[in-house]
Amino acid sequence: MTLQGAGVGRAGVIGPVVRVSPAPAAPTNEAVPADRDETAQRVEQAFDDVAAGLLAQAATAQGAAVSVLEATAQMAQDPALRKQTLARVRDGEPPVTALDAVIGGFADMFTKAGGMLAERVTDLRSVRDRVAALVLGTPAPGVPVLTEPSVVVADDLAPADTAALDLRCVLAIVTERGGTTSHTAIIAGQLAIPCVVRVAGAMDLAEGTVVAVDAAAGTVEPNPSEATAAAFAERARVARQLAEDTSAGATADGHPVNLLANIGTAEDADRLAVGSVEGVGLFRTEVLFLGRATAPTREEQAAVYTRVLTSLGGRKLVVRTLDAGADKPLAFATQPDEENPALGIRGYRLVRTAPELLETQLGALADAQEATGVEPWVMAPMIATVGEARDFAAAARRHGIRTVGVMVEVPAAALRAEAILAEVDFVSMGTNDLAQYVMATDRLCGELSDLISLWQPAVLDLVAATAAAGERTGKPAGVCGESASDPVMAVVLTGLGVTSLSMAPAAVPTVRYAIAQHTREQAQAVARAALGADTADAARAAAVAALRPEVVQVLAL
Amino acid sequence: MSTRTVAVASTSGLHARPASLFTQAVTESGIDVTIAHGGNSPVDASSILLVMSLGVPHGDEVTLEADGDEADRVLDELAALLGRNLDEAS
Numbered sequence: 341m342t343l344q345g346a347g348v349g350r351a352g353v354i355g356p357v358v359r360v361s362p363a364p365a366a367p368t369n370e371a372v373p374a375d376r377d378e379t380a381q382r383v384e385q386a387f388d389d390v391a392a393g394l395l396a397q398a399a400t401a402q403g404a405a406v407s408v409l410e411a412t413a414q415m416a417q418d419p420a421l422r423k424q425t426l427a428r429v430r431d432g433e434p435p436v437t438a439l440d441a442v443i444g445g446f447a448d449m450f451t452k453a454g455g456m457l458a459e460r461v462t463d464l465r466s467v468r469d470r471v472a473a474l475v476l477g478t479p480a481p482g483v484p485v486l487t488e489p490s491v492v493v494a495d496d497l498a499p500a501d502t503a504a505l506d507l508r509c510v511l512a513i514v515t516e517r518g519g520t521t522s523h524t525a526i527i528a529g530q531l532a533i534p535c536v537v538r539v540a541g542a543m544d545l546a547e548g549t550v551v552a553v554d555a556a557a558g559t560v561e562p563n564p565s566e567a568t569a570a571a572f573a574e575r576a577r578v579a580r581q582l583a584e585d586t587s588a589g590a591t592a593d594g595h596p597v598n599l600l601a602n603i604g605t606a607e608d609a610d611r612l613a614v615g616s617v618e619g620v621g622l623f624r625t626e627v628l629f630l631g632r633a634t635a636p637t638r639e640e641q642a643a644v645y646t647r648v649l650t651s652l653g654g655r656k657l658v659v660r661t662l663d664a665g666a667d668k669p670l671a672f673a674t675q676p677d678e679e680n681p682a683l684g685i686r687g688y689r690l691v692r693t694a695p696e697l698l699e700t701q702l703g704a705l706a707d708a709q710e711a712t713g714v715e716p717w718v719m720a721p722m723i724a725t726v727g728e729a730r731d732f733a734a735a736a737r738r739h740g741i742r743t744v745g746v747m748v749e750v751p752a753a754a755l756r757a758e759a760i761l762a763e764v765d766f767v768s769m770g771t772n773d774l775a776q777y778v779m780a781t782d783r784l785c786g787e788l789s790d791l792i793s794l795w796q797p798a799v800l801d802l803v804a805a806t807a808a809a810g811e812r813t814g815k816p817a818g819v820c821g822e823s824a825s826d827p828v829m830a831v832v833l834t835g836l837g838v839t840s841l842s843m844a845p846a847a848v849p850t851v852r853y854a855i856a857q858h859t860r861e862q863a864q865a866v867a868r869a870a871l872g873a874d875t876a877d878a879a880r881a882a883a884v885a886a887l888r889p890e891v892v893q894v895l896a897l
Numbered sequence: 898m899s900t901r902t903v904a905v906a907s908t909s910g911l912h913a914r915p916a917s918l919f920t921q922a923v924t925e926s927g928i929d930v931t932i933a934h935g936g937n938s939p940v941d942a943s944s945i946l947l948v949m950s951l952g953v954p955h956g957d958e959v960t961l962e963a964d965g966d967e968a969d970r971v972l973d974e975l976a977a978l979l980g981r982n983l984d985e986a987s
Contacts, residue, residue, distance in 0.1 A: 420925075420944035449950050456912050457949060464946075490980030631985050671909065788949055 345539030347558035348525045351570035353534055354552045354564055355511040357545045357588025360494035361479040363469035369432035379393055386474035391416035412463045436472045443468040456671040491551055492544050501579055508630045512553040516542040520784035532846030536560055540787050575896055582849035586615035589852055595860040598840035599848050606644050609651040619656030621842020622820035626663050633671055635697055638704045645708035661701050663687045663721035702739040719745035719768055724752045730763045749773035756800035757809035769806055771821030775799045795822040795876035807837040827854035827895055828883050835867030857891045898970040901976040902960045907983045911953035915983035920945040922978055926971040954965045
């Protein structure tokens with residue numbers, strides 16, 4: 341029976357299921373060991389094996405995953421953790437119960453300390469889960485070592501699990517929980533790995549079952565038919581063909597729409613072949629800051645910005661200043677005691693508590709501009725008022741930044757977009773956060789993913805209002821949220837007057853095709869159809885119905 | 898009994914990376930070393946969990962203690978390590 345979820349991406353793939361096992365719980369009434377010394381030895385061996393396994397994984401991992409794995413290995417080797425656990429076992433406590441008590445003690449201590457220590461609790465729990473699995477003889481929790489291209493099926497994937505994945509062997513990711521805007525889904529989108537989330541019954545799929553994962557339809561079909569395989573092959577052929585088109589983004593009658601990429605690192609910029617995109621519409625600079633104990637220096641940042649400007653070879657670069665806080669905490673800037681971090685000191689608001697972060701970053705961007713002779717566009721995240729936009733623009737211009745903009749992701753900014761545009765040179769809409777704040781719905785809350793749909797009429801209204809303000813003032817109004825990567829939404833946005841679309845690079849070919857198949861007037865009609873609907877589902881259906889039928893057929897919409 | 902008191906020079910204090918480098922050095926020394934901060938009782942300096950739980954910020958003094966023939970040499974080396982900014986060490 342075909343399972344239904346919410347898809348991220350467009351591809352369809354077929355492969356065997358590899359399950360990510362959940363963490364084993366301590367058995368209720370876990371038996372007191374008959375031979376305490378033997379059990380203590382077994383627990384000690386489990387600690388050793390877990391540490392060795394993590395180090396072996398670190399040796400073959402790359403990037404940020406290496407330090408995550410090494411730090412976790414060091415915890416598994418920790419003498420205090422072992423001593424306390426083994427002492428409890430020798431005193432007659434059952435092994436996993438003892439382990440839970442000791443890990444729980446450290447976790448409480450770390451949680452109370454807050455900040456950087458609190459962030460290590462995930463590592464502690466990961467050690468706990470791995471050791472407990474060995475002691476109980478259950479399958480290792482977390483992502484198994486993949487030996488062939490596989491469909492990874494999990495209840496949900498923690499960021500560390502995603503980091504540990506050997507992406508060369510991941511055909512697709514299927515999760516029973518999670519939402520389409522969760523970080524796992526976004527990472528999968530960035531890496532062009534098809535992903536289907538919120539698939540009820542996914543965890544019942546047996547290991548090794550061959551499934552057809554259709555990210556476009558959001559379905560998972562066990563033991564797929566020949567017809568499905570043939571349809572996927574045809575879709576892949578069309579995708580390859582569309583990828584060969586490298587013309588500039590424009591409607592059928594030549595109205596230009598900049599097609600840009602979202603990137604997080606200098607390496608991402610290196611991968612953007614000339615012709616594939618017209619530049620970068622969102623450089624998420626917080627990647628430079630995350631996981632560090634102190635902020636990168638002006639020199640360090642300038643070197644990265646210089647490298648990105650150089651890699652792009654004169655193509656457009658829109659840099660977003662540090663967007664930390666909420667779900668992206670920074671050890672040196674985050675307020676540990678916020679009740680509602682998504683509504684707290686995050687993004688541009690950090691100027692209230694750590695103004696030097698923005699000053700250093702703007703200085704570094706000016707240095708990179710000086711070094712390369714290329715002018716980056718620079719924008720601030722989480723702007724809520726005209727005053728904030730004015731202050732940011734003044735600070736950026738003081739440093740010699742010529743083109744200054746702000747993100748529109750707070751409804752207040754969308755409602756006052758025209759007044760904000762009087763202060764800055766451009767705006768860029770972050771549609772995920774905008775939807776989160778318009779709909780009062782945590783974007784990570786899978787349970788409410790219907791509410792946070794970017795097709796919600798209220799979200800579309802604010803996007804339309806912002807785009808209209810851009811047209812009235814003659815200033816660029818772009819979209820750099822995930823919505824730009826949906827070819828149907830891309831046509832709607834074009835019709836609304838959005839001037840640039842920035843997305844995961846893998847999404848560009850289908851978006852380029854969808855826009856090029858419609859005249860500006862046709863795109864406006866598609867936008868009107870979407871705006872006229874009462875519900876999110878009706879809006880998307882109305883937009884699809886208004887598209888040219890060839891496009892619907894070619895893209896299997 | 899040998900002791901050394903030293904101010905922690907790392908910008909993030911005795912957290913993540915500095916704590917990791919320090920506890921590894923203690924383990925490699927092969928002798929039992931304790932570390933104390935403020936008025937609290939000394940803890941095993943080879944345990945990254947205990948060392949991090951001390952929550953020593955940048956500039957605070959800690960006291961190292963060890964016994965035996967090797968104690969003075971090892972403590973000198975460990976004190977020198979804590980006296981460097983380990984956040985910037987490559």
